[in-house]
Amino acid sequence: MRILMIAQSPIAGDSRILREATALAAAGHTLHVIGRDVPEGFEVGPGITVESVSRSSGLRTGSGGLTVGHGHSGPKVLAKRFGRWLLLPEHRSRTEKQWRIAAAPRVAAAGPVDVVHAHDFNTLELAAEYAARWSAALVYDSHELWFDRALPGRPTPLWRARGRKYELSLAARARVVFTVSDGIAARLRSRGLPDVRVVRNTFPRADDVPPAPSRPEGLLYAGRVGAGRDLSTVVAAARELAPFRTVLMGSVDPNYRLDLGPVETVPERSIDEVDDTLRTYGISLVTLTNTCENHRLALPNKLFHAVRAGVPVVAADLPELRAVVTEHTLGTLYEPGNAHSLTAAVRTLIDDYPTYTEGVRTAAKTLNWEQDATTLVNAYAELAS
Known part of the structure; x- marks a missing residue:
């Protein structure tokens, strides 16, 4: 099948997306991945193409990083921190929406395809729109329990409640939903999504693991x-x-x-x-x-x-x-x-x-990508049939 994956994450550093795309390509599918911050000349492997849509870098409050001691105080600093705390939820939502607007022409140009695979909620609306337009199967890959995350900024209980409802209305259109743990899968099923399958963020088995030392360093x-x-x-x-x-x-x-x-x-x-x-x-x-x-x-x-x-x-x-x-x-x-x-x-x-x-x-015999990739590939085989 022809598969379009959409993600707002930096593709080159997202091991889950790269492993999923590689496993599906190895199973004979052709993939195009639209993400962000893709380095020039970056390649995933045979049968996979990648393109990048930029996203704004977000609010900044000055220098950061690992430091010894804070050393910053006073009314002006506190006012800036309060302003950022107050505005951050709206800024985050606006940034994600702007990315979807910028990505829409790229998505349109990539189709029609057989499957649109949305990585996380912030791509689900865009993916659902084009899946319906092309009569393609929609797949939702929930890397996190999106509206139950700990987020910086002021509390947003109404946004969370409305978001859960909207997420379910879109995810209900998906032929299959993937997520990363049994706990999140159970929670999504309890909210009304019937076909939720677990593809954990495991790694391929190592070819050679040296003997363990008698004591850690x-x-x-x-x-x-x-x-x-x-x-x-x-x-x-x-x-x-x-x-x-x-x-x-x-x-x-x-x-x-x-x-x-x-x-x-x-x-x-x-x-x-x-x-x-x-x-x-x-x-x-x-x-x-x-x-x-x-x-x-x-x-x-x-x-x-x-x-x-x-x-x-x-x-x-x-x-x-x-x-x-x-x-x-x-x-x-x-x-x-x-x-x-x-x-x-x-x-x-x-x-x-x-x-x-x-x-x-x-x-390591069971907690490995070879096991989890089978779940992914088998689900796609069902879509193909």
Whole structure:
């Protein structure tokens, strides 16, 4: 089939979209992907073409990044922060809408196709419009529980309630809905979507995983450095764990400020290079704040990246993470926001490290992309028939 994927995420760094497109192309389909921030000359693989639609960079409040201490106060700074807090929800919605308007001519030029695959809610309206126009099958890929995320800015309860209702009205037109965890799938089914299938953010199995060391060298957080990741708790625990090393590796959200304390930083690396880095330190941090339903039902990429690398995890004790970590003996759990709990979880893992490394390596037989890609490809085979 001819498949059009639409996403507002930076395609080159979105491993889920790239893996899905590659799996479908390998199954014989032809794909065109419209996203944003695609580098010049970027290629995915045979049978896949990609194009980029730019999006505004968002509100800025000045310099940001990893810093020691804040050092900014006073009425003017507080007024700017309040203004940003007040205006951010409208700005976010307007930015996403402007992207859809800019992308519409590209979508129109890409069709007609057999399937329009919408990645996340912010592309669903556009995808549904053109799927109907071309009599194509609509597929909705919900990477998150969209209207239950923790978002910066003022509270927006009416926007969330209306958004859930509108999301369901559009998603009801989809032939199949994909999502990333059993918890989110159950929630979407409870809201009235009958065919919701789980395609987790797993990674392809590694060809060769070196033997695990008898003892870890440190903790590694490999992922986006920003709000919602509970990194202030990581810093506080690092003070208790020192001289045991705590390391952050990843790109930094604009305007995010974190008092690093004893935490080390290393440059961001490619997905494949992260495997070796995880093995160097020996423990992967899978941290989230307990601030929204989306976090409580999430299964972050970094959990499955640790499985691929053969490295145990210390993970936030949230329902969906707890279920997978305990079922497969992947590591230990800590209470989000509680540095003492995180410290205790790290020490427990160190004390019984061989048990958890064995659990991770056994889990790699089932928690891998080869398993999840089968769900995706089989669903498309049903659409084709």
